Amino acid sequence: MIEIHHLTKQFTTRRGPFTALDDVSLTVEAGSIHGVIGLSGAGKSTLIRSINLLERPTSGDIRIDGRSIIDLRGAELIRLRRSIGMIFQSFNLLSQRTVHANVAYPLAIAGMRREAINSRVSELLRLVGLEDKHDAYPAQLSGGQQQRVAIARAMAARPGILLCDEPTSALDIVTTGQILDLLSEINRLTRVTIVLITHEIAVIRRICDHVTVLDGSRVLEQGSVAEVFANPQAAVTRQLLLAHEPREAAR
Amino acid sequence: MIDYLTRFFTAYGRLLFDGTLDTLRMVFISTAFAYVLGLPVGVGLVLTEQYLHTDADASVPGAGRATVRALRAFLGFIVNVGRSIPFIILLIALLPFTQFVVGTRLGVRATIVPLTVGAIPFVARLVEQSIREIPAGIMEAATAMGSTRWQLVTRVILPESVPSLIMGVALTLITLIGYSAMAGAVGGGGLGDIAIRYGYHRYQADVMLWTIAILVILVQVIQSLGSQLARRVDKRRL
Numbered sequence: 001m002i003e004i005h006h007l008t009k010q011f012t013t014r015r016g017p018f019t020a021l022d023d024v025s026l027t028v029e030a031g032s033i034h035g036v037i038g039l040s041g042a043g044k045s046t047l048i049r050s051i052n053l054l055e056r057p058t059s060g061d062i063r064i065d066g067r068s069i070i071d072l073r074g075a076e077l078i079r080l081r082r083s084i085g086m087i088f089q090s091f092n093l094l095s096q097r098t099v100h101a102n103v104a105y106p107l108a109i110a111g112m113r114r115e116a117i118n119s120r121v122s123e124l125l126r127l128v129g130l131e132d133k134h135d136a137y138p139a140q141l142s143g144g145q146q147q148r149v150a151i152a153r154a155m156a157a158r159p160g161i162l163l164c165d166e167p168t169s170a171l172d173i174v175t176t177g178q179i180l181d182l183l184s185e186i187n188r189l190t191r192v193t194i195v196l197i198t199h200e201i202a203v204i205r206r207i208c209d210h211v212t213v214l215d216g217s218r219v220l221e222q223g224s225v226a227e228v229f230a231n232p233q234a235a236v237t238r239q240l241l242l243a244h245e246p247r248e249a250a251r
Numbered sequence: 252m253i254d255y256l257t258r259f260f261t262a263y264g265r266l267l268f269d270g271t272l273d274t275l276r277m278v279f280i281s282t283a284f285a286y287v288l289g290l291p292v293g294v295g296l297v298l299t300e301q302y303l304h305t306d307a308d309a310s311v312p313g314a315g316r317a318t319v320r321a322l323r324a325f326l327g328f329i330v331n332v333g334r335s336i337p338f339i340i341l342l343i344a345l346l347p348f349t350q351f352v353v354g355t356r357l358g359v360r361a362t363i364v365p366l367t368v369g370a371i372p373f374v375a376r377l378v379e380q381s382i383r384e385i386p387a388g389i390m391e392a393a394t395a396m397g398s399t400r401w402q403l404v405t406r407v408i409l410p411e412s413v414p415s416l417i418m419g420v421a422l423t424l425i426t427l428i429g430y431s432a433m434a435g436a437v438g439g440g441g442l443g444d445i446a447i448r449y450g451y452h453r454y455q456a457d458v459m460l461w462t463i464a465i466l467v468i469l470v471q472v473i474q475s476l477g478s479q480l481a482r483r484v485d486k487r488r489l
Contacts, residue, residue, distance in 0.1 A: 054391060054394065078397045078398075079397070081394070081395055081396065082396070082397035086392070086396075092386070092388040092391065093389075093392075094389060094407065094411060096410050096411055096484075096485075096487075097410070097486075105396065105406070106396045106397070109396065109397065109402045110397075137486040137487075137489055138486075139487050139488060139489050150392075153396075
């Protein structure tokens with residue numbers, strides 16, 4: 001379970017302080033798929049990056065399974081990050097390494113033995129449907145295939161949490177569906193807690209259990225996907241629904 | 252014509268051949284030494300910068316930041332000082348140091364010292380630039396996976412920048428060929444030495460022209476081998 005309490009993040013910019021997150025609180029149930037939706041600049045990215053401390057919040061608290069992570073440093077921070085998988089909009093695979101070596105990376109840096117790594121990598125590539133691509137390089141793969149490799153890599157060390165930073169925004173609509181189905185399948189098989197940020201209603205509808213609507217660095221509303229979208233309270237939620245599903249929204 | 256070539260190469264062939272080998276020896280050895288020191292400095296320039304910026308709000312306790320900022324300023328300053336001294340002057344200024352290190356001020360061995368010293372800041376900047384070409388997202392993914400700083404350098408930063416680093420090595424070799432010719436002015440050995448002694452002091456323009464021809468060929472060969480190798484090892488375009 002991830003509990004975020006009154007999280008605030010301020011950046012110092014040349015034009016003065018900028019508030020990216022303003023008193024954001026939310027709870028992600030263990031094993032659920034939690035979507036965070038909002039327009040560009042809403043603070044989604046800062047929020048998800050705070051969970052593995054790629055950004056260190058200015059104030060507030062983040063608890064994972066009851067333990068505050070906000071002040072972790074050094075070896076403890078490394079250990080935290082190794083227990084959280086992350087995938088990105090632009091995949092971010094190591095370009096000079098094969099698919100196999102990419103998926104092996106988190107295991108190798110944790111000091112796992114070669115034979116154990118090899119069997120785990122084979123298992124993962126089978127899971128994501130790329131068992132014939134061990135020796136391919138990222139440049140030889142399609143976007144959807146690259147994201148599958150990234151998912152295999154993120155899940156390699158059996159993390160309890162998987163962070164998805166706009167995972168389908170660079171993919172076409174068919175591939176988006178396949179990747180979302182894969183994430184949902186992995187969530188079902190491993191009970192990994194997934195936090196996903198997106199600006200697309202369709203993504204939330206397809207796989208999320210819960211949704212948080214973020215706008216102007218603040219949480220506007222949250223709840224189960226069915227509740228929030230059936231009875232949207234915030235103007236931004238209605239705008240997002242209207243933009244994506246004009247007919248449903250009109251009903 | 253054939254007659255001329257036969258006569259010329261009978262007289263000077265050996266000299267030019269040995270000069271070429273001397274130049275290559277100086278340039279390759281100096282480049283190797285320069286990377287031993289310049290590579291860590293280049294990596295240090297990038298890491299300290301990152302530590303201060305992207306990492307600004309993460310994982311950095313206050314006391315460490317001041318130290319890192321000082322280290323960064325120091326590295327940058329040393330590199331800039333090194334880059335701003337014209338090589339011909341560095342060569343002369345370093346003579347006592349060269350004498351101390353290799354026990355002589357003349358010849359191939361003596362030239363390796365200033366060539367190495369002159370190349371270190373150049374190499375550091377090249378390495379820094381190569382590393383900066385790595386997309387920020389790749390570094391971020393590696394950080395998110397829980398890489399230690401050492402793992403980040405050895406398993407991500409250096410492997411990801413290999414094609415660019417190879418181009419940098421070729422550029423360094425070529426730059427040092429130019430520098431090594433200047434060393435000829437103070438009795439440094441190699442092709443530059445030959446060009447100055449024969450072309451300038453003895454007015455034998457043909458010897459000088461042949462050294463130029465050889466230098467041109469060396470540069471062409473090194474550049475095209477470097478580019479080819481960089482392309483061959485790069486997995487981004489397949």
